[in-house]
Amino acid sequence: MKKIIALAALAIVFTAQSASAQTTLKAVKDRGSLNCGSNGTLAGFGLPDAQGKWTGLDVDYCKALAAAVLGDPNKVKFVPLSAKDRFTALQSGEVDVLARNTTWTSSRDTSLGLNFVGVDYYDGQGFMVRKALKVNSALELNGASVCVQQGTTTELNLSDFFRAHNMQVKTVTFATANEAVKAYDAGRCDAYTTDASGLYAERLRLANADEHIVLPEVISKEPLGPAVRHGDDQWFDIAKWTLFALINAEELGMTQKNVDEMLKSANPDVKRFVGTEGNYGEQLGLAKDWAVQIVKAVGNYGEVFDRNVGATSPLKIDRGLNKLWNKGGIVYAPPVR
Amino acid sequence: MSTDLPAGLPPVRVAFYNDPKVRSIAYQVALCVAVGFLIYEAASNAITNLERAHIASGFGFWHNTAGFDISQTLIEYSAQASTYGRAFWVGLLNTLLVAGLGVVFATILGFIIGIARLSKNWLVSKAATGYVETIRNIPLLLQLLFWYNAVLKTLPEMRDSYKIPGGIVLNNRGLFLPNPILGPGFYWVVIAFVAGIAASIVFYIWARKRQEQTGQQAPVFTTAFGLIIGLSILVLIAAGFPLSFGFPQAGRFNISGGMEVLPEFAALLFGLSIYTAAFIAEVVRAGILAVSRGQTEAAYSLGMRPQPTLRLIVVPQAMRVIIPPLTSQYLNLTKNSSLAVAIGYPDLVQVFTGTVLNQTGQAVEVVAITMAVYLTISLATSLLMNIYNSRIALVER
Numbered sequence: 001m002k003k004i005i006a007l008a009a010l011a012i013v014f015t016a017q018s019a020s021a022q023t024t025l026k027a028v029k030d031r032g033s034l035n036c037g038s039n040g041t042l043a044g045f046g047l048p049d050a051q052g053k054w055t056g057l058d059v060d061y062c063k064a065l066a067a068a069v070l071g072d073p074n075k076v077k078f079v080p081l082s083a084k085d086r087f088t089a090l091q092s093g094e095v096d097v098l099a100r101n102t103t104w105t106s107s108r109d110t111s112l113g114l115n116f117v118g119v120d121y122y123d124g125q126g127f128m129v130r131k132a133l134k135v136n137s138a139l140e141l142n143g144a145s146v147c148v149q150q151g152t153t154t155e156l157n158l159s160d161f162f163r164a165h166n167m168q169v170k171t172v173t174f175a176t177a178n179e180a181v182k183a184y185d186a187g188r189c190d191a192y193t194t195d196a197s198g199l200y201a202e203r204l205r206l207a208n209a210d211e212h213i214v215l216p217e218v219i220s221k222e223p224l225g226p227a228v229r230h231g232d233d234q235w236f237d238i239a240k241w242t243l244f245a246l247i248n249a250e251e252l253g254m255t256q257k258n259v260d261e262m263l264k265s266a267n268p269d270v271k272r273f274v275g276t277e278g279n280y281g282e283q284l285g286l287a288k289d290w291a292v293q294i295v296k297a298v299g300n301y302g303e304v305f306d307r308n309v310g311a312t313s314p315l316k317i318d319r320g321l322n323k324l325w326n327k328g329g330i331v332y333a334p335p336v337r
Numbered sequence: 338m339s340t341d342l343p344a345g346l347p348p349v350r351v352a353f354y355n356d357p358k359v360r361s362i363a364y365q366v367a368l369c370v371a372v373g374f375l376i377y378e379a380a381s382n383a384i385t386n387l388e389r390a391h392i393a394s395g396f397g398f399w400h401n402t403a404g405f406d407i408s409q410t411l412i413e414y415s416a417q418a419s420t421y422g423r424a425f426w427v428g429l430l431n432t433l434l435v436a437g438l439g440v441v442f443a444t445i446l447g448f449i450i451g452i453a454r455l456s457k458n459w460l461v462s463k464a465a466t467g468y469v470e471t472i473r474n475i476p477l478l479l480q481l482l483f484w485y486n487a488v489l490k491t492l493p494e495m496r497d498s499y500k501i502p503g504g505i506v507l508n509n510r511g512l513f514l515p516n517p518i519l520g521p522g523f524y525w526v527v528i529a530f531v532a533g534i535a536a537s538i539v540f541y542i543w544a545r546k547r548q549e550q551t552g553q554q555a556p557v558f559t560t561a562f563g564l565i566i567g568l569s570i571l572v573l574i575a576a577g578f579p580l581s582f583g584f585p586q587a588g589r590f591n592i593s594g595g596m597e598v599l600p601e602f603a604a605l606l607f608g609l610s611i612y613t614a615a616f617i618a619e620v621v622r623a624g625i626l627a628v629s630r631g632q633t634e635a636a637y638s639l640g641m642r643p644q645p646t647l648r649l650i651v652v653p654q655a656m657r658v659i660i661p662p663l664t665s666q667y668l669n670l671t672k673n674s675s676l677a678v679a680i681g682y683p684d685l686v687q688v689f690t691g692t693v694l695n696q697t698g699q700a701v702e703v704v705a706i707t708m709a710v711y712l713t714i715s716l717a718t719s720l721l722m723n724i725y726n727s728r729i730a731l732v733e734r
Binding site: 083084087088091107108110111112113133141142143144145150151152155156158159160163168169170171172173174175179180183186187188190229230231 | 387389390391392393404405406407408416417486489490494509510588589590591593600601678679680681683687691692694695696697698700
């Protein structure tokens with residue numbers, strides 16, 4: 001981990017200007033594959049299985065991006081990153097896009113040299129405790145030890161929450177989520193805190209998932225989304241519209257199954273989206289059927305959500321805020337036109 | 338150069354570029370220019386790259402509020418009031434604490450094992466060999482994880498804490514000791530303690546002189562013990578016992594009050610000391626074997642027993658061989674303490690190149706500062722050891 005940071009710092013120091021002046025789109029096309037920084041240890045968002053096959057919400061986003069740019073969702077090289085190494089890896093060009101359940105905040109957007117593409121999951125921070133503690137609310141945690149992963153907004157929210165409620169907390173910080181959960185499981189801490197989605201995912205990986213509960217309080221806003229490097233607007237646009245395409249596909253009722261029929265649709269919205277009308281793909285610097293490639297590869301946003309974290313996944317997280325804007329949630333995308 | 342030439346001939350004129358003196362200066366200047374150019378290029382390149390990528394740079398973050406908690410702080414620190422700069426000092430002190438104690442424990446353990454390996458007792462020497470060969474051949478990171486889990490898994494939960502008489506509590510949250518609370522008259526005790534040390538030094542010098550002149554030995558250790566500890570206790574009683582203890586209290590989740598030794602700290606200290614002791618043991622063994630056998634035999638023939646022989650004849654001579662490699666073991670231990678990051682001990686790397694780097698995103702500055710700090714610590718250690726080394730080095734006449 002230290003090595004990665006040191007190497008990345010070196011890369012920033014020594015990378016010649018000319019080499020990085022090349023656009024990301026061209027670099028990805030020349031390379032023939034997309035480098036995607038992902039989690040690697042978080043079920044539902046980014047996790048390789050025993051065969052090395054990656055699955056998750058963030059993973060599907062990268063596959064969608066590869067489908068849009070290269071026409072093949074499998075041309076992605078996933079790079080597992082810890083929370084503290086992730087920004088350096090993106091800054092130094094080790095990955096083309098960072099899709100690693102990353103919270104969009106003002107300081108990250110402005111001072112880290114990143115641009116957040118949008119929000120692919122509206123989350124909030126919560127706590128997990130042992131049932132045996134008989135704690136029903138996070139407000140009862142005064143004086144508790146809390147295990148937390150380093151280099152996250154979680155670490156700061158935790159301090160803020162206890163400070164705001166005049167409570168004491170003993171923070172035990174670990175470099176990776178794995179180590180933090182292990183220490184919590186070994187009894188080092190009373191509670192483990194991270195984004196609620198992460199809590200559900202980690203809970204399933206504990207030896208006795210039933211002995212742990214997630215407390216009802218959500219103590220922060222955690223809009224999670226992919227990010228790209230600052231300064232390459234074309235790539236930024238492509239990354240943005242890949243996410244919007246996923247959301248628009250759901251709104252248009254387009255799924256992985258019916259995408260071919262939709263090509264014959266007379267609906268002008270659909271025609272623009274699939275590229276049978278206008279040249280919206282070319283405007284992005286992509287093929288005409290870029291959006292079709294995305295939906296063929298991973299389906300629409302609803303399908304991606306359900307498959308990885310929602311109803312048909314082991315996590316069974318309620319869509320809540322992550323429903324479309326016209327279904328009671330806040331997920332909304334600008335139109336293709 | 339000109340010695341082979343017959344006398345009387347004028348000295349051979351050498352072109353200035355063939356003059357070894359001019360050449361060596363030219364090479365050095367060229368090297369300095371090259372290194373300087375490389376540093377300049379790297380720095381200016383970094384600045385343009387950072388600017389182009391819109392990554393914040395500079396050291397302004399040093400004074401920004403940190404906003405995160407740290408589990409072990411030797412100086413006052415709070416998430417809301419302290420800065421990243423303060424967090425740096427907290428991390429640095431934590432590194433120095435574990436490295437300092439680690440050096441002490443590793444040295445003691447290493448000397449014992451190194452000497453044990455040379456013991457005539459078969460069991461003792463084989464046990465020491467086993468220790469060295471096992472410990473130094475397993476990666477340190479694995480050992481740290483082992484110790485951390487060994488500490489966490491074997492200790493009881495809060496509710497079933499071990500209670501040791503004297504107000505000590507032990508559980509998987511740490512070891513809790515009563516902390517001394519000093520009363521107003523306590524400075525008298527401190528004065529007595531310092532006076533005791535001074536008196537002991539004077540006594541030691543006197544006793545040594547007397548032994549050199551008359552051969553009579555004086556009980557230095559007992560006297561010093563009495564002067565330092567006994568005097569302090571007497572003054573403590575005379576001043577009306579201005580000392581009380583804060584005892585650890587069990588709360589709902591945790592123990593509060595008293596002094597706290599975190600399991601992460603204990604595991605790291607254990608791991609580092611035990612690992613480095615294996616290397617120090619080998620250094621000590623090599624040093625002792627380097628002292629010629631005749632020295633020991635000469636001491637025995639003068640009627641000295643094995644223990645004083647070792648202490649007065651062999652070890653002082655062995656130290657000359659031991660010190661240089663021992664220094665590098667100390668440096669290794671200090672640098673290895675950065676593996677703390679794996680087990681959640683808040684050392685410099687964990688706090689500063691971990692959380693601070695990530696919250697500020699200023700990798701170049703943070704990594705540069707951290708490298709400078711480790712370099713400074715290492716150079717300071719080397720310097721001290723070199724001074725000691727030159728003091729004990731063989732004085733050649």
